[in-house]
Amino acid sequence: MKIGVFVCHCGSNIEATVDTAAVAAAARQFPGVAFATDTMYTCSEPGQDEIVAAIKEHNLGGVVVASCTPRMHEQTFRRTVERAGLNRYLFEMANIREHVSWIGKDREANTNKSIDLVRMATEKLTHNRPLYSKKFDINKRVLVIGGGVAGIQAALDCADGGLEVVMVEKTSTIGGKMAKLDKTFPTVDCSSCILGPRMVDVAQHPNITLYAYSEIEEINGYVGNFEIKVKKKATYVDWDLCTGCGICMEKCPSKKATDFFNEGIGKTTAINIPFPQAIPKKAKIDPAFCTKLTKGKCGVCAKVCPSGCINYEMQDEFITEKVGAIVTATGFDLFDWSVYGEYGGGRYPDVITGLQYERMLSASGPTGGHIKRPSDGKEPKNIVFIQCVGSRDKSVGRPYCTGFCCMYTAKQAILTKDHLPESQSYVFYMDIRAIGKLYDEFTRRAMEEYDTKYIRGRVSMIYPKGDKLLVRGADTLMGSQVEVDADLVVLAVGAEAAAGASKLAEKLRISYDTYGFYMEGHPKLKPVETNTAGVYLAGACQGPKDIPSSVAQGSAAAAKVLGLFSKDQLESDPQVSIVDIKRCIGCGKCIKTCPYGAIKETELRGMVKADVIETICQGCGICTSTCPQGAVQLQHFTDNQILSEVNALCQF
Amino acid sequence: MNTSLNYAYYPGCSSTGTSIEYDMSSRAVCAALDIQLNDVPDWSCCGSTPAHTVDHTLSSALSARNLDQVASMGLDSCITPCPSCLANLKTAKHRMEDAGFRDKVNNLLDKPANTQVGTKSVLQILVEDYGVENIKKKVVKPLTGRAVGAYYGCILNRPAELMQFDDREHPMAMDNIMEALGATVVAFPLKVECCGASFGIPRKDLVMRLSGKLLDTAKGIGAMALVTACPLCQMNLDMRQAQVNNANDSHHDMPIFYFTQLMGLALGLTEKELGIDKLCVSPRTVLDAMASEQSVKERAA
Numbered sequence: 011m012k013i014g015v016f017v018c019h020c021g022s023n024i025e026a027t028v029d030t031a032a033v034a035a036a037a038r039q040f041p042g043v044a045f046a047t048d049t050m051y052t053c054s055e056p057g058q059d060e061i062v063a064a065i066k067e068h069n070l071g072g073v074v075v076a077s078c079t080p081r082m083h084e085q086t087f088r089r090t091v092e093r094a095g096l097n098r099y100l101f102e103m104a105n106i107r108e109h110v111s112w113i114g115k116d117r118e119a120n121t122n123k124s125i126d127l128v129r130m131a132t133e134k135l136t137h138n139r140p141l142y143s144k145k146f147d148i149n150k151r152v153l154v155i156g157g158g159v160a161g162i163q164a165a166l167d168c169a170d171g172g173l174e175v176v177m178v179e180k181t182s183t184i185g186g187k188m189a190k191l192d193k194t195f196p197t198v199d200c201s202s203c204i205l206g207p208r209m210v211d212v213a214q215h216p217n218i219t220l221y222a223y224s225e226i227e228e229i230n231g232y233v234g235n236f237e238i239k240v241k242k243k244a245t246y247v248d249w250d251l252c253t254g255c256g257i258c259m260e261k262c263p264s265k266k267a268t269d270f271f272n273e274g275i276g277k278t279t280a281i282n283i284p285f286p287q288a289i290p291k292k293a294k295i296d297p298a299f300c301t302k303l304t305k306g307k308c309g310v311c312a313k314v315c316p317s318g319c320i321n322y323e324m325q326d327e328f329i330t331e332k333v334g335a336i337v338t339a340t341g342f343d344l345f346d347w348s349v350y351g352e353y354g355g356g357r358y359p360d361v362i363t364g365l366q367y368e369r370m371l372s373a374s375g376p377t378g379g380h381i382k383r384p385s386d387g388k389e390p391k392n393i394v395f396i397q398c399v400g401s402r403d404k405s406v407g408r409p410y411c412t413g414f415c416c417m418y419t420a421k422q423a424i425l426t427k428d429h430l431p432e433s434q435s436y437v438f439y440m441d442i443r444a445i446g447k448l449y450d451e452f453t454r455r456a457m458e459e460y461d462t463k464y465i466r467g468r469v470s471m472i473y474p475k476g477d478k479l480l481v482r483g484a485d486t487l488m489g490s491q492v493e494v495d496a497d498l499v500v501l502a503v504g505a506e507a508a509a510g511a512s513k514l515a516e517k518l519r520i521s522y523d524t525y526g527f528y529m530e531g532h533p534k535l536k537p538v539e540t541n542t543a544g545v546y547l548a549g550a551c552q553g554p555k556d557i558p559s560s561v562a563q564g565s566a567a568a569a570k571v572l573g574l575f576s577k578d579q580l581e582s583d584p585q586v587s588i589v590d591i592k593r594c595i596g597c598g599k600c601i602k603t604c605p606y607g608a609i610k611e612t613e614l615r616g617m618v619k620a621d622v623i624e625t626i627c628q629g630c631g632i633c634t635s636t637c638p639q640g641a642v643q644l645q646h647f648t649d650n651q652i653l654s655e656v657n658a659l660c661q662f
Numbered sequence: 663m664n665t666s667l668n669y670a671y672y673p674g675c676s677s678t679g680t681s682i683e684y685d686m687s688s689r690a691v692c693a694a695l696d697i698q699l700n701d702v703p704d705w706s707c708c709g710s711t712p713a714h715t716v717d718h719t720l721s722s723a724l725s726a727r728n729l730d731q732v733a734s735m736g737l738d739s740c741i742t743p744c745p746s747c748l749a750n751l752k753t754a755k756h757r758m759e760d761a762g763f764r765d766k767v768n769n770l771l772d773k774p775a776n777t778q779v780g781t782k783s784v785l786q787i788l789v790e791d792y793g794v795e796n797i798k799k800k801v802v803k804p805l806t807g808r809a810v811g812a813y814y815g816c817i818l819n820r821p822a823e824l825m826q827f828d829d830r831e832h833p834m835a836m837d838n839i840m841e842a843l844g845a846t847v848v849a850f851p852l853k854v855e856c857c858g859a860s861f862g863i864p865r866k867d868l869v870m871r872l873s874g875k876l877l878d879t880a881k882g883i884g885a886m887a888l889v890t891a892c893p894l895c896q897m898n899l900d901m902r903q904a905q906v907n908n909a910n911d912s913h914h915d916m917p918i919f920y921f922t923q924l925m926g927l928a929l930g931l932t933e934k935e936l937g938i939d940k941l942c943v944s945p946r947t948v949l950d951a952m953a954s955e956q957s958v959k960e961r962a963a
Binding site: 350351352355357471473474475476 | 829830831832851852855879882
């Protein structure tokens, strides 16, 4: 095979610390190399044209590009060599940027390491064989996990695009965090008024199947052909019969159940519909608080229900759904702020979270939209807002900025003045991060028109004094201590990954960062893709986001799914394992170790053999290292190919 | 009950003077609970604030020598009543883990110091090693009806990474002990506030303000007395109480006990053994009031 080598400068990214001309000169001495050169930007149009021209002029049989990571441009160059008539797998990449030039400053050592990497790539290339993709049919249904605003947007866009959508929501209603908000910034329009109609659309859309109060149990398969096992948790209410009339809630004697929807402000009944606009508007029993389910006594709801839909014997139910793509929109949860001992660690009832305050402001909330102190129900006069609680704070393991708290605090300060004109709001802040259309103007309004006192500094201590809370902090602009007599303290608690996010990621086989947020395919260029084909992200599961960004991502993910489904068939990746039946002794070890169940037992002329199901194989290579006979070989990463790389590196 | 508790005991300088009653009561309480204390031979000052504010190496050298003395006793655990000594001994042990710093300190000493020994406060071992439940079993004269607030001061639990004891913002060790003794514990919201500490000398006005606030708050929540675990806190609140009253135009008359003193009373020890007579603000009214159930009821009324 005649090989061409192209060593990229990547501007100064590589050239600054690697002598690329020397690397190309060294490559010319490698066996099989017929042409080698260094180029400014190999990935640019002239750079690619140079490769095409060289292939034709020198009649090259394979190409090595020494440049960046294959995750960046392997696809680019594979298409380039294809344009020149070569098979796309007769191409190898040597990563001399991320693995060399960016991590070391010693030009000589870097140049030597680059030469080694290029030698490995050329040796592997001589063992490469043309590989060809196969086509397979896809199932054009999409699963949306999570019924918050991002998931709703993705589901509606997909459904409007003609796709069948399955939506799975953990709680008994869709709407997510947005449904709990009173108003939204910076327009101060009513959150449930703008979200409510979209929730109804989900319920009424003929293309959407909604499983509320359900969770993902298991995910199998691959892009185009996923098989999902959904757990429908027992609601103890037959939702086919329930009309959402709410009589059960009126009569339920167990009135001290935790009100999760209202963030623990107030109590609810053991059988409940979370809020009046819930979708689906169906009742469910919270078994921890139901005396019938815990003690076997009561049964009032069954007696009063006019449609006879209560069933105390109900069990969890499992349903299987087949889809071709998955949009993950599992959102976020609030940081557990009780680690802040200086804010009372949860001991003071009048220190509440921003989301609790939203429920208090909401007309459909437990206080009917009246701001009342949880301790004594009195109207507060001085209200202190504290920003960055569980945001930008390394000491609690949350160094990142949640990004939307500055805005919701400004909104809450404005709403406070609307509700209680005699009140005075104070905001302790670190910096005001109001990056967005009309955002900075909005925070200025809170200060200038609504007379909110902004104090730049952290709060060191909150302690009770009489029936008030004394909030002490620093004013770092004045260089002084500040003490505010507060009636109510509202903490702008930051966002963290939703509970259970990492478990779901493992089921989806997608990666997540240190904090449990899901990793996008590329931080700039693939914001809603993951590195698992057919799995997309939308909203705060990828990182804290405000409503407009979440909605934008919902639409973006839907566009990706619609694009994927615009074809009837997908090409399979030929980098899969293949069994050499002459060598296979039928021991079955590969079948046991395959994490995807991609290898099955088959019979050939009376002998047991292993057989790889190509569409299920993910190309991980575990079987190849398990096989005692070397009979299973991962295409494009065969033992011979890997050993040739090792030989190239260890020749001295 | 655990009878094998055995510690090296580092009293610290103030125990020989201003806080002698803390030392007396700590020793008496430990004896009453069969906790064996072994005095560190030839101990010296830990360096206290004057050393560590000027020179970390010198400060650590003083503390390291004391830790070395403990190690020579063959005991693996040292206790001290004083939070300031505790902080210095713990800091020295921590800093000596750095080889460069260790060499500098050892250069100042006759021989390289063995600083492997861990130090705890008397309060910490009473709560963690002896146990509040076990203390409760030993109570013979419960402190029924005494409304006390527990004041920890700012350094007993902080920095949390170094002190590794109780909660840095909301410690409960003394509250729990007082409750076990039968006292009515009022939640003291400023339990980890600074009293002004050694600023009593260069900036007395600061101590007047900070300690004044502590006393005002204690009175406001209905505490009859405060208990402390720190010689400096106790001195600022007790000995300087008249100065505070003068400076702030207040009229406090609040006894400030070491927690070990009230423990001793509940365990049936005499006032003499516990150095009750060493307190500046007379605890007489409070102690006598407690003596009879009748007066408790009157006070409540």
